[in-house]
Structures are given as structure tokens and as C-alpha cells.
Amino acid sequence: MAELLVSEITRMNKGFCVIGLERVAGRFRSLRPLPRHGYAWMRFPYQRGDKVVFDFLATLAVPPHGEDRGTTSNRKVGFVSESELVNSLKQAEAAASVKDMYGCDAHMSRRGGDSVFVMPEEAKRSICGCEIESLRFEFHFYPKVRVAVVLKSGERLESLPLVDADWSEFVDILAENVKDQSRVRTQLGQLFGSLVYPQIQSSPSRFARIGLSRPDRDGFCWFMLDSLFPLPKKSWLE
Numbered sequence: 001m002a003e004l005l006v007s008e009i010t011r012m013n014k015g016f017c018v019i020g021l022e023r024v025a026g027r028f029r030s031l032r033p034l035p036r037h038g039y040a041w042m043r044f045p046y047q048r049g050d051k052v053v054f055d056f057l058a059t060l061a062v063p064p065h066g067e068d069r070g071t072t073s074n075r076k077v078g079f080v081s082e083s084e085l086v087n088s089l090k091q092a093e094a095a096a097s098v099k100d101m102y103g104c105d106a107h108m109s110r111r112g113g114d115s116v117f118v119m120p121e122e123a124k125r126s127i128c129g130c131e132i133e134s135l136r137f138e139f140h141f142y143p144k145v146r147v148a149v150v151l152k153s154g155e156r157l158e159s160l161p162l163v164d165a166d167w168s169e170f171v172d173i174l175a176e177n178v179k180d181q182s183r184v185r186t187q188l189g190q191l192f193g194s195l196v197y198p199q200i201q202s203s204p205s206r207f208a209r210i211g212l213s214r215p216d217r218d219g220f221c222w223f224m225l226d227s228l229f230p231l232p233k234k235s236w237l238e
């Protein structure tokens with residue numbers, strides 16, 4: 001049994017992948033509570049910032065996803081603010097450079113494009129936080145959304161798939177309100193430029209968590225944008 005502070009809820013096919021923070025020796029570590037079957041929760045009744053107690057099972061985790069833990073039951077016992085959650089994330093796994101994220105070299109896609117992957121046998125973990133200088137959402141292939149981030153180190157991570165459930169939902173809400181759907185990609189870019197980027201850049205909670213996908217058929221684990229803080233707020237659109 002362990003109390004986790006829910007930090008990630010990401011879209012995973014038709015379900016959700018969840019990560020939480022466990023306090024250990026005055027710091028935090030990330031654990032990934034799994035449902036009874038598979039990796040994705042078809043329904044997850046909690047939100048980020050909720051404190052949830054999970055009953056854990058012994059789980060044979062496959063590297064680099066050593067954070068995996070099977071569960072049998074769960075219950076909410078409290079919650080924290082977004083700023084408290086970000087402060088906790090900064091006390092968990094964090095890195096200032098791309099190589100330090102997973103303790104290994106990252107490789108550019110061999111299929112063309114700017115996506116980045118690591119080899120699963122080389123990576124030391126599957127989730128890591130980082131402070132970011134700036135970012136840019138790309139809507140060329142909407143409903144798939146990609147994000148480019150610039151780290152404080154000046155390094156760039158291009159074409160990160162957006163799997164953050166809150167941000168994905170926010171983008172979809174904006175898209176649904178575009179009257180001319182033939183211009184939805186252009187309109188999303190304009191809305192983010194005028195309404196969203198100023199809110200992100202001015203936020204003291206600007207922080208990202210980069211996750212690794214499960215190995216694909218080629219055995220590659222791809223970088224993904226699991227969390228972006230600040231989380232989106234409907235008040236930005238008023």
C-alpha cells in the first residue's frame with residue numbers, strides 16, 4: 001500500500017496511463033499504478049493533484065518502465081494545488097539536459113522527421129521532468145498534436161507527441177468551436193499564439209515531464225510530452 005500524488009494522466013489509445021509521486025526520504029519518486037489488466041485505465045476517477053492510496057501487487061517491470069506497479073484497489077485521501085504539485089515534481093526525477101533525462105544518448109528518427117527515441121536497454125527510467133525556456137504547439141496533423149520544447153540548457157526537443165490528457169482535451173475544445181473546420185489547423189495556431197502562449201510564458205509553474213513510450217516493433221522508446229505546466233484553464237478563453 002502506498003499513497004501517490006497523481007502527477008500524470010495521459011491518453012493511451014482508448015484509455016489513460018497514470019503516474020503518481022511517492023514520497024521517499026524527503027524527496028519523491030515516480031510510480032506508474034496499473035489497472036488489473038493491461039497498461040491503460042479505461043476509467044480513472046481521479047485528477048492530477050489528488051492524493052490516492054493504492055494497494056500494490058508485486059509487478060515484474062520491464063526496463064525502462066521500472067516504475068510499473070500492479071494495483072488491486074484505490075481510494076482518494078486528499079489533494080494539493082497545482083503549484084504544490086509542480087514543486088513536488090521538481091523534487092522527483094529531473095534533468096537539465098537531454099542525455100541526463102534517461103542516462104543515455106537520444107537518437108533522431110531513422111524514418112525522417114524530428115522525433116527522438118532511446119534504446120530501452122540503455123535508458124535508466126521512463127519519465128523525467130525538466131524546466132523549459134519556451135515551446136511551440138504544431139497542429140499540421142491535427143487531431144494529432146506535436147510540441148517542440150526548448151530546455152533551459154538551450155537544447156531543443158522537436159516533434160514531441162502530445163499525450164497530456166488535460167492539454168489534449170483543451171485543444172479539442174478549441175477545435176470544436178472553430179466555425180470553419182477547413183481552417184481548424186490554422187485557427188488553432190492563431191488561438192494559441194494570441195491566447196495560450198502568453199499564459200504559459202508568464203507562469204511561474206512552467207515545467208514539463210517527458211515520458212518514454214513502450215518499445216515499438218523496432219524496439220525503440222519514443223519521447224512524448226506527458227505533462228505541461230501550467231495546466232490549461234478555461235478562463236484563458238474568456
